[in-house]
Amino acid sequence: MTAAKTLKDQAAIVTGAASGLGRAVAGRLARDGVRVALWDRDLDGARRAAEEVGGGACAVEADVTRTDSVRAAMAATREALGTPAILVNSAGILGPSAGIADYPEAEWQRVLEVNLNGTFRCCQAAVPGMVAAGYGRIVNIASIAGKDGNPFVAAYVASKAGVIGLTKSMGKELAKTGVLVNAISPSASETAIFGPLSDARRGRLLANVPMGRMVLPDEVAELVLWLASPACSFSTGVTFDISGGRATY
Numbered sequence: 001m002t003a004a005k006t007l008k009d010q011a012a013i014v015t016g017a018a019s020g021l022g023r024a025v026a027g028r029l030a031r032d033g034v035r036v037a038l039w040d041r042d043l044d045g046a047r048r049a050a051e052e053v054g055g056g057a058c059a060v061e062a063d064v065t066r067t068d069s070v071r072a073a074m075a076a077t078r079e080a081l082g083t084p085a086i087l088v089n090s091a092g093i094l095g096p097s098a099g100i101a102d103y104p105e106a107e108w109q110r111v112l113e114v115n116l117n118g119t120f121r122c123c124q125a126a127v128p129g130m131v132a133a134g135y136g137r138i139v140n141i142a143s144i145a146g147k148d149g150n151p152f153v154a155a156y157v158a159s160k161a162g163v164i165g166l167t168k169s170m171g172k173e174l175a176k177t178g179v180l181v182n183a184i185s186p187s188a189s190e191t192a193i194f195g196p197l198s199d200a201r202r203g204r205l206l207a208n209v210p211m212g213r214m215v216l217p218d219e220v221a222e223l224v225l226w227l228a229s230p231a232c233s234f235s236t237g238v239t240f241d242i243s244g245g246r247a248t249y
């Protein structure tokens with residue numbers, strides 16, 4: 001393993017960075033001097049976010065459901081910033097709320113395709129460069145729903161449980177390479193993923209959160225910052241909760 005680096009001047013990819021948690025993570029990394037490639041299928045949104053983030057950030061169009069798009073985005077990122085030392089997988093969708101008997105199969109496939117298969121694709125594109133450099137940090141945004149389970153969003157829960165499993169497997173596989181792979185499991189945060197939230201739905205989302213509030217994107221970004229940094233040096237394959245005391249194992 002090469003000597004630990006500081007975050008400053010490292011190159012990072014944040015997927016789903018046009019909005020919500022990914023956008024907050026991109027901003028936090030940039031504040032510590034990281035040059036961030038903001039990947040999103042929404043290129044205009046990624047451009048707006050990159051402008052706000054500053055610090056040499058760039059926007060890259062990437063649809064994580066398409067291998068050709070991920071490969072092209074990786075090539076563009078390398079060209080612009082060099083080989084990324086950090087990958088944060090935040091692109092994700094919730095999918096519909098429906099009972100299992102009525103859950104549309106096409107929606108099931110779509111949610112798995114973005115949340116789980118998309119995370120796999122981006123990891124696959126980033127890992128060889130990190131292993132060759134003898135250093136890397138991957139942070140997957142899972143969800144407390146992937147540990148605890150939420151009713152009526154089976155595809156989302158299954159996709160996030162899959163991300164937790166992918167993280168465990170990659171963490172062990174890469175443990176001696178200098179590349180650490182961890183995940184986080186936030187409870188609900190008021191981002192675009194839910195669309196407009198009724199009071200009733202907000203109440204249901206908060207019912208299991210002992211602190212009784214939504215997690216702020218900036219709070220999530222602080223945890224990701226640590227996991228993406230050399231200060232995180234002896235943890236891999238782990239999913240860290242940021243869930244206001246919602247429980248966990």
Ligand SMILES: NC(=O)c1ccc[n+]([C@@H]2O[C@H](COP(=O)([O-])OP(=O)(O)OC[C@H]3O[C@@H](n4cnc5c(N)ncnc54)[C@H](O)[C@@H]3O)[C@@H](O)[C@H]2O)c1
Pocket residue numbers: 015016017018019020021022039040041042045062063064065089090091092093114115118141142143144185186187188189190191192193194
């Ligand atoms: N908000 C929450 O309550 C919460 C809680 C736990 C986990 N998460 C997870 O955090 C991550 C970010 O969610 P968010 O709350 O910021 O949502 P968001 O909707 O604000 O942002 C998601 C981003 O992902 C992008 N995206 C969607 N599909 C994509 C694709 N195929 N390719 C590339 N980009 C794509 C969207 O364009 C958007 O910019 C997701 O993985 C989500 O499951 C969110």
